[in-house]
Amino acid sequence: MADQARTRPVPGVPPADALEEVPLIDVDGALERLWSVLTSMRLALVLILVLAALALAGTILVQAPPGVAADPEARAEWLNQVRPKYGGWTGVFDALGLFAVFESIWFRLVAAALTASTLACSIRRLPGIVMTATRPHVDVAEAFFEHAPHREAVILREGPTAARQRVEATLRGHRYRIIAGSDGATLYADRFRWVPLAGLVGHLALVVIVVGALVGATFGFRDPDFVIAEGSTAAVPGTPGLSVELVSFRDSYYANTGAPSDYASELVLYRDGAEVARQTVRVNDPLRYDGTSFYQSFYGPAASVRVADEAGTLLFAGGVPLAWSMNEGNRRVGTFTIPERDLTVWVVGTGGPSDLVVRPGQMRVEVYRNDGSATPVDAVSLDPNKPAVIEGLSFTFDRELQFSGLSIARDPGTPIVWLGCTLLFFGFVIRFTVPHRRIWIRISRQGGHSRVAFASVGRGDVSLGAEYARLIEEVGRGPAATDIARGRAATRA
Amino acid sequence: MYKLSEYAFVAGGLSAILALITSVAYAASGLRAARLQTSPAAMTGRTIGFSAGPRTASIGLYATLLAWLAAAALTASLVFRTFATGHGPFANMYEFSVAFAWGILVAYLWFERRYHQRLLALVALPVAIALMAYATTIPSTIEPLVPALQNNLLLTVHVAVAIVAYGSFTVAFAAAILYLVQPEGGRWGLPKPGVLDEIGYRSIVVGFPFLTLTIVLGAVWADIAWGRYWSWDPKETASFVTWLIYGAYLHARVVRGWRGTWAAALLLLGFAATLFTYFGNLFFGGLHSYAGLG
Numbered sequence: 001m002a003d004q005a006r007t008r009p010v011p012g013v014p015p016a017d018a019l020e021e022v023p024l025i026d027v028d029g030a031l032e033r034l035w036s037v038l039t040s041m042r043l044a045l046v047l048i049l050v051l052a053a054l055a056l057a058g059t060i061l062v063q064a065p066p067g068v069a070a071d072p073e074a075r076a077e078w079l080n081q082v083r084p085k086y087g088g089w090t091g092v093f094d095a096l097g098l099f100a101v102f103e104s105i106w107f108r109l110v111a112a113a114l115t116a117s118t119l120a121c122s123i124r125r126l127p128g129i130v131m132t133a134t135r136p137h138v139d140v141a142e143a144f145f146e147h148a149p150h151r152e153a154v155i156l157r158e159g160p161t162a163a164r165q166r167v168e169a170t171l172r173g174h175r176y177r178i179i180a181g182s183d184g185a186t187l188y189a190d191r192f193r194w195v196p197l198a199g200l201v202g203h204l205a206l207v208v209i210v211v212g213a214l215v216g217a218t219f220g221f222r223d224p225d226f227v228i229a230e231g232s233t234a235a236v237p238g239t240p241g242l243s244v245e246l247v248s249f250r251d252s253y254y255a256n257t258g259a260p261s262d263y264a265s266e267l268v269l270y271r272d273g274a275e276v277a278r279q280t281v282r283v284n285d286p287l288r289y290d291g292t293s294f295y296q297s298f299y300g301p302a303a304s305v306r307v308a309d310e311a312g313t314l315l316f317a318g319g320v321p322l323a324w325s326m327n328e329g330n331r332r333v334g335t336f337t338i339p340e341r342d343l344t345v346w347v348v349g350t351g352g353p354s355d356l357v358v359r360p361g362q363m364r365v366e367v368y369r370n371d372g373s374a375t376p377v378d379a380v381s382l383d384p385n386k387p388a389v390i391e392g393l394s395f396t397f398d399r400e401l402q403f404s405g406l407s408i409a410r411d412p413g414t415p416i417v418w419l420g421c422t423l424l425f426f427g428f429v430i431r432f433t434v435p436h437r438r439i440w441i442r443i444s445r446q447g448g449h450s451r452v453a454f455a456s457v458g459r460g461d462v463s464l465g466a467e468y469a470r471l472i473e474e475v476g477r478g479p480a481a482t483d484i485a486r487g488r489a490a491t492r493a
Numbered sequence: 494m495y496k497l498s499e500y501a502f503v504a505g506g507l508s509a510i511l512a513l514i515t516s517v518a519y520a521a522s523g524l525r526a527a528r529l530q531t532s533p534a535a536m537t538g539r540t541i542g543f544s545a546g547p548r549t550a551s552i553g554l555y556a557t558l559l560a561w562l563a564a565a566a567l568t569a570s571l572v573f574r575t576f577a578t579g580h581g582p583f584a585n586m587y588e589f590s591v592a593f594a595w596g597i598l599v600a601y602l603w604f605e606r607r608y609h610q611r612l613l614a615l616v617a618l619p620v621a622i623a624l625m626a627y628a629t630t631i632p633s634t635i636e637p638l639v640p641a642l643q644n645n646l647l648l649t650v651h652v653a654v655a656i657v658a659y660g661s662f663t664v665a666f667a668a669a670i671l672y673l674v675q676p677e678g679g680r681w682g683l684p685k686p687g688v689l690d691e692i693g694y695r696s697i698v699v700g701f702p703f704l705t706l707t708i709v710l711g712a713v714w715a716d717i718a719w720g721r722y723w724s725w726d727p728k729e730t731a732s733f734v735t736w737l738i739y740g741a742y743l744h745a746r747v748v749r750g751w752r753g754t755w756a757a758a759l760l761l762l763g764f765a766a767t768l769f770t771y772f773g774n775l776f777f778g779g780l781h782s783y784a785g786l787g
């Protein structure tokens with residue numbers, strides 16, 4: 001791509017270096033220095049490798065779950081968990097932010113620098129590409145025809161004028177554009193002159209993707225752990241006015257392996273109380289409504305619980321998802337609050353057949369006062385439909401249900417990211433598969449005949465070399481040309 | 494179908510081993526000829542600069558034929574298995590390893606045809622054989638798909654595209670190894686460094702867009718299945734690292750001081766990253782973990 005930026009195709013000088021030496025846009029003083037740093041390919045290379053190294057650390061080292069880094073207590077606890085694995089390095093890795101690489105200042109700085117550099121590079125390359133496409137460098141030194149990476153000469157049995165017509169006709173037949181040099185002997189022919197822009201588009205696409213990610217991070221919203229029990233309706237977080245109901249949940253398993261074969265949640269969406277959408281959501285089949293998407297993520301047991309006061313008024317009735325598990329006893333737990341009495345209730349499921357505290361079929365309620373005390377006011381293991389009274393309230397466990405774990409997301413950056421990905425892919429594919437073909441031709445009289453010299457830049461490319469060879473053969477195939485001197489040199493040094 | 498697939502796999506493995514042995518014999522024959530200095534300059538081919546030098550042509554021909562046979566047998570194995578399972582070869586490490594080996598063979602044969610460099614086989618075939626050997630250590634039983642893998646078309650394309658990328662990267666790796674073992678200017682009748690540099694570049698030109706597509710399709714699928722196109726899951730991060738390294742390589746080839754040896758070294762690094770991405774399932778968890786050995 002950088003071929004285009006050079007003012008003169010000097011044989012042997014590789015394209016991109018020339019680019020670094022030709023300042024196309026001048027900015028003053030410090031800005032100029034910053035600019036030259038940002039547009040340096042060497043820096044780009046190093047930044048790419050540093051980013052790769054950081055990301056690699058992110059795959060090799062266990063990454064803390066989101067939210068842990070911000071909460072000092074959770075962080076200390078998490079670090080203790082991984083300490084046996086990393087030993088004395090734990091503190092070092094933590095200080096360097098390597099347990100949350102992708103949120104770390106390092107990663108962000110490098111990614112930002114690389115994005116800026118990519119943008120700067122693209123801006124810098126643009127004028128050169130446009131220049132090469134519109135006003136290419138046609139006049140080249142004689143030496144070019146002796147040193148160019150692709151070069152060949154043929155002798156035609158006709159005068160230079162006829163030879164020139166033949167060359168032009170052949171190249172035009174292959175859709176080359178032809179520009180005559182000022183000396184009357186040199187021709188420049190090229191094809192696909194705008195393709196180098198595709199490489200630029202590929203680079204800019206990276207900036208587009210970063211923009212999309214930033215838009216998502218700024219204006220988007222995500223709750224990956226939204227739990228809801230069957231029969232319950234809950235407000236959709238981050239989306240005022242929207243609520244979701246889980247009508248039912250179904251799961252099925254392969255008989256032979258016990259692995260899940262399917263699980264699905266029947267969801268209904270309400271906007272200000274009115275139904276607006278209804279769908280059975282499964283893995284790979286989310287419900288999308290007005291920019292918000294609901295994905296099936298996980299599932300588990302829930303308990304249908306009722307709490308009534310002394311007068312029989314219901315203070316709570318609904319499904320409580322047992323969305324957490326306790327390390328001790330392998331039990332699952334869920335929670336709800338009774339604001340009227342300032343109580344928090346934990347609902348604990350059975351740990352299995354060997355659990356003597358919460359036996360299979362039972363559900364335990366532990367009632368805590370909201371004053372930070374660590375001991376429950378009372379705790380009772382309930383059999384289905386047998387109420388128990390705690391703190392004057394009657395607690396009833398109706399039956400076991402299931403809960404569904406949904407991931408709820410609204411990411412307005414996603415379309416931008418997809419646009420960037422498309423540009424990235426097609427930009428580079430076009431850049432790689434359709435090289436800009438450029439040929440310089442010099443026609444000179446040699447006795448009664450004419451000598452036609454061809455030369456082209458670009459690194460050794462077998463298929464391009466073969467294409468040039470076919471073109472030249474075609475030029476030499478005319479009736480007047482019986483005596484062809486083949487002077488093709490090796491296509492590479 | 495299942496049995497046929499197994500037989501074809503064994504046939505493919507054996508052919509690949511024979512192809513490697515013949516390739517080694519072919520390389521050795523060139524070595525001897527080079528030593529005896531009896532080179533009659535057999536450089537009559539039209540592809541100038543890409544002649545491999547004096548070698549016993551018939552041995553080389555057998556090597557190539559055997560490699561073709563291996564590729565054909567693995568193709569058959571994968572096709573039979575697809576019929577037996579009803580989905581593409583992506584559900585577990587066995588299927589994916591066979592597909593990877595297949596990708597290497599096909600990429601090698603493609604570049605061999607284009608550049609007439611049989612000796613790439615000296616590196617490419619051992620990698621393919623190692624993958625097949627690895628596949629034999631994994632139970633090849635057919636298991637039903639967990640829900641997340643049931644999006645067939647997207648997944649099939651995602652993996653097929655990855656296979657092409659990985660195959661190309663292996664060829665680039667082979668070219669880089671042959672490049673780096675020689676002193677400047679070439680030695681031992683191996684392909685000339687300039688040719689190897691070109692082959693390395695061309696394989697990345699194929700592999701890089703395919704890896705890009707793999708990652709993008711993975712992101713599309715993640716968006717559909719998990720509601721988030723990118724979550725820094727170890728496997729996707731590893732493929733991102735691989736992508737960055739090959740991106741760095743594409744730049745290294747045009748930056749002074751990085752060309753040649755360093756660029757070739759980046760190809761080795763890129764291939765290491767490729768293998769890390771591929772085997773990553775075995776040592777990191779994450780959303781892709783169900784694609785592991787279970």
Ligand code: HEM
Binds near residue numbers: 044114203206747
């Ligand atoms: C993550 C960031 C980047 C990626 C993935 C990337 C990728 C690529 C790819 C695939 C190519 C080959 C296609 C082509 O020639 O157009 C390329 C070439 C190029 N890149 Fe980048 N690039 C990145 C950043 C940059 C930056 C920051 C600069 C400028 C400092 C830059 C400058 C160039 C130049 C000048 C070429 C042309 C080299 C040639 O003549 O072949 N790139 N890049």
